[in-house]
Amino acid sequence: MKLKDTQAQNAFRYSWLVSRIYKYIKPFMFRAILSVLVAIPVGMLDGVVALALRPYIDNVVNKNPLVIHGWVCPFDIAPFIPFGIVMFAGLQGVLKYVNAYLTAWVSQKITMAVKKDLFKKLVEMDTRFFDDNSSGITLTRFVSDPDTASKGIVEKLKDLFTNGFGALALVCVMLYSSWRLAVVGVVVLCVAILPVLLIRKKIKSVSNETMVVGGNLTTNFNETYQGNKVMCAYGLQQRQISIFNARLQDSFDLTMSLTKRVGWMSPIMYLIASFGIAFVLWYGTSLILNGTMTMGALTSFVTSLLLLYKPIKSFGNTLTDLQTVFVAMGRVFELFDLQPEIKDADDAIELDEVKDGVCFNDVSFEYVQGHSVLKHINLNVRKNETIAIVGNSGGGKTTLVNLIPRFYDVNSGMLMIDGTDVRKIKLESLRSHIAVVFQDNFLFSGTIRENILLGNPKATEEELKQVVELAHLGEFLDSLPDGIDTQIGERGTSLSGGQRQRVAIARAMIKNTPIVILDEATSALDNQSEEIVQKALDNLMQNKTVFVIAHRLSTIKNANRIALINDGELVELGTHEELMQIENGQYRHLYEMQFRKQDAVEA
Ligand SMILES: Nc1ncnc2c1ncn2[C@@H]1O[C@H](COP(=O)(O)OP(=O)(O)O)[C@@H](O)[C@H]1O
Numbered sequence: 001m002k003l004k005d006t007q008a009q010n011a012f013r014y015s016w017l018v019s020r021i022y023k024y025i026k027p028f029m030f031r032a033i034l035s036v037l038v039a040i041p042v043g044m045l046d047g048v049v050a051l052a053l054r055p056y057i058d059n060v061v062n063k064n065p066l067v068i069h070g071w072v073c074p075f076d077i078a079p080f081i082p083f084g085i086v087m088f089a090g091l092q093g094v095l096k097y098v099n100a101y102l103t104a105w106v107s108q109k110i111t112m113a114v115k116k117d118l119f120k121k122l123v124e125m126d127t128r129f130f131d132d133n134s135s136g137i138t139l140t141r142f143v144s145d146p147d148t149a150s151k152g153i154v155e156k157l158k159d160l161f162t163n164g165f166g167a168l169a170l171v172c173v174m175l176y177s178s179w180r181l182a183v184v185g186v187v188v189l190c191v192a193i194l195p196v197l198l199i200r201k202k203i204k205s206v207s208n209e210t211m212v213v214g215g216n217l218t219t220n221f222n223e224t225y226q227g228n229k230v231m232c233a234y235g236l237q238q239r240q241i242s243i244f245n246a247r248l249q250d251s252f253d254l255t256m257s258l259t260k261r262v263g264w265m266s267p268i269m270y271l272i273a274s275f276g277i278a279f280v281l282w283y284g285t286s287l288i289l290n291g292t293m294t295m296g297a298l299t300s301f302v303t304s305l306l307l308l309y310k311p312i313k314s315f316g317n318t319l320t321d322l323q324t325v326f327v328a329m330g331r332v333f334e335l336f337d338l339q340p341e342i343k344d345a346d347d348a349i350e351l352d353e354v355k356d357g358v359c360f361n362d363v364s365f366e367y368v369q370g371h372s373v374l375k376h377i378n379l380n381v382r383k384n385e386t387i388a389i390v391g392n393s394g395g396g397k398t399t400l401v402n403l404i405p406r407f408y409d410v411n412s413g414m415l416m417i418d419g420t421d422v423r424k425i426k427l428e429s430l431r432s433h434i435a436v437v438f439q440d441n442f443l444f445s446g447t448i449r450e451n452i453l454l455g456n457p458k459a460t461e462e463e464l465k466q467v468v469e470l471a472h473l474g475e476f477l478d479s480l481p482d483g484i485d486t487q488i489g490e491r492g493t494s495l496s497g498g499q500r501q502r503v504a505i506a507r508a509m510i511k512n513t514p515i516v517i518l519d520e521a522t523s524a525l526d527n528q529s530e531e532i533v534q535k536a537l538d539n540l541m542q543n544k545t546v547f548v549i550a551h552r553l554s555t556i557k558n559a560n561r562i563a564l565i566n567d568g569e570l571v572e573l574g575t576h577e578e579l580m581q582i583e584n585g586q587y588r589h590l591y592e593m594q595f596r597k598q599d600a601v602e603a
């Protein structure tokens with residue numbers, strides 16, 4: 001499943017999005033609602049100020065008594081108005097703070113919950129997912145999108161409420177001042193908002209493309225980081241720079257294309273609004289002249305109208321931003337619907353022990369449809385047998401052994417342990433019976449001890465010592481300042497390839513499983529340590545069912561049987577002696593080409 005291909009098709013399905021995010025808002029519902037409610041009075045202060053202007057002009061400046069529904073106010077209100085304004089500003093300040101706090105709290109909580117679930121999803125995904133998706137796209141999809149989505153939804157809703165109620169309050173003041181003028185004002189506003197609705201779709205498609213470009217940029221950083229040495233060795237700096245610049249340009253073009261389409265919105269809204277204001281001034285003057293409206297009412301009205309511009313504009317912007325938020329939400333919730341192809345079957349069973357062995361029954365496999373990598377492999381490996389796998393590079397040796405812990409599933413045929421299809425065994429149980437040493441082994445950040453213990457966190461100090469000894473790590477660890485407790489750099493970079501491989505071997509040894517897979521496990525070692533580690537591996541291989549992909553003749557000769565895989569086909573199978581007997585045999589040919597010299601050296 002390529003993440004690039006899931007491009008927020010759901011961004012317009014609002015009810016679907018809301019129903020998905022609801023699960024995350026629900027636990028914080030009370031505070032979420034509270035933060036929204038608090039946003040209401042925050043937005044309404046402008047209305048209060050505009051409203052206060054009417055009695056200020058009519059009753060203070062023009063010295064008429066204040067009359068509310070026939071009740072005549074007996075005292076002078078002049079001193080109270082400035083006092084009231086300060087009080088309101090103070091109150092608004094407190095509410096703003098509460099609101100900011102609550103909004104941040106709720107949005108962070110939601111983001112956290114979404115990210116936790118997403119990370120869980122990521123961990124569950126199968127090998128093929130990681131083959132298919134670049135780190136940059138994955139990072140954007142699993143890290144930045146949830147930020148945009150869940151922080152955005154709360155913050156934008158808050159903005160929508162603050163501005164919406166701010167505008168509403170001002171409209172009320174306008175209605176109170178003069179309903180005739182207010183009708184004109186509201187009609188003008190509705191016209192002014194129209195452009196926002198027209199460009200929604202464009203914004204969505206652009207913000208989706210922005211995500212892909214952003215992901216590509218991140219990939220660029222990752223490659224420059226991880227491939228730094230290759231970059232320097234082959235003088236690829238200019239190449240990296242060109243790719244990066246091209247992607248930056250893409251991002252620039254996208255932003256500009258969006259601005260081109262969105263940038264005219266604000267001026268147009270402003271223009272429409274100015275028509276409204278011009279009309280109101282002309283019409284309002286005539287209303288005052290014929291006595292329908294007081295001076296204070298017009299002042300109050302015009303002030304409201306002018307103040308209205310800010311919340312309406314933010315309202316428009318927020319609506320635009322919300323489109324981006326919806327796109328991000330669409331992308332995030334699509335991730336939750338990803339299903340790893342490799343997972344437990346409903347009727348999956350536990351694997352208690354390995355009694356008979358591993359059997360490939362007419363197994364075929366392809367990574368990409370139409371390009372078969374393994375073709376009709378039949379191979380029965382008995383319990384405690386060591387089988388060496390040799391063959392041409394790219395022939396499918398690694399692929400073959402990767403099928404056993406189900407990094408991939410067979411396309412046809414069946415892979416069985418003790419006669420049970422591996423697809424019918426619980427993944428965790430299956431993998432707990434298999435130890436793998438790869439050619440290129442990943443070590444996690446932390447100490448060497450921690451990395452070895454990953455194989456078996458419950459191992460005793462005694463067992464740890466033993467595997468360190470067996471993996472020929474002792475001397476190396478003694479040379480380190482903190483010994484086994486030395487921190488290794490991220491990606492295990494401070495260790496040499498051979499040292500890393502030995503730590504990985506120790507990690508596999510301490511796991512102590514009935515099935516062992518060694519995929520060129522000693523390839524990074526020098527001859528001397530390889531010999532010693534090989535002895536350690538011989539220990540590891542005792543009384544185990546072992547698949548060993550090796551290039552050392554001694555390892556191959558010591559195996560019970562040798563399987564020769566050429567271009568995905570099992571062409572020869574047997575002991576060293578048997579295979580050497582085959583006239584024009586491929587193993588014999590390989591031996592002549594590669595191993596004879598080794599044999600001579602070792603003999
Ligand atoms: N993750 C993958 N996606 C697509 N093709 C792959 C993948 N891994 C390996 N291949 C291809 O499958 C073939 C067998 O590879 P592999 O099993 O690694 O060979 P070997 O270990 O014998 O050198 C090669 O042609 C290789 O290019």
Ligand SMILES: [Mg+2]
Nearest residue numbers: 397398399519
């Ligand atoms: Mg390989």
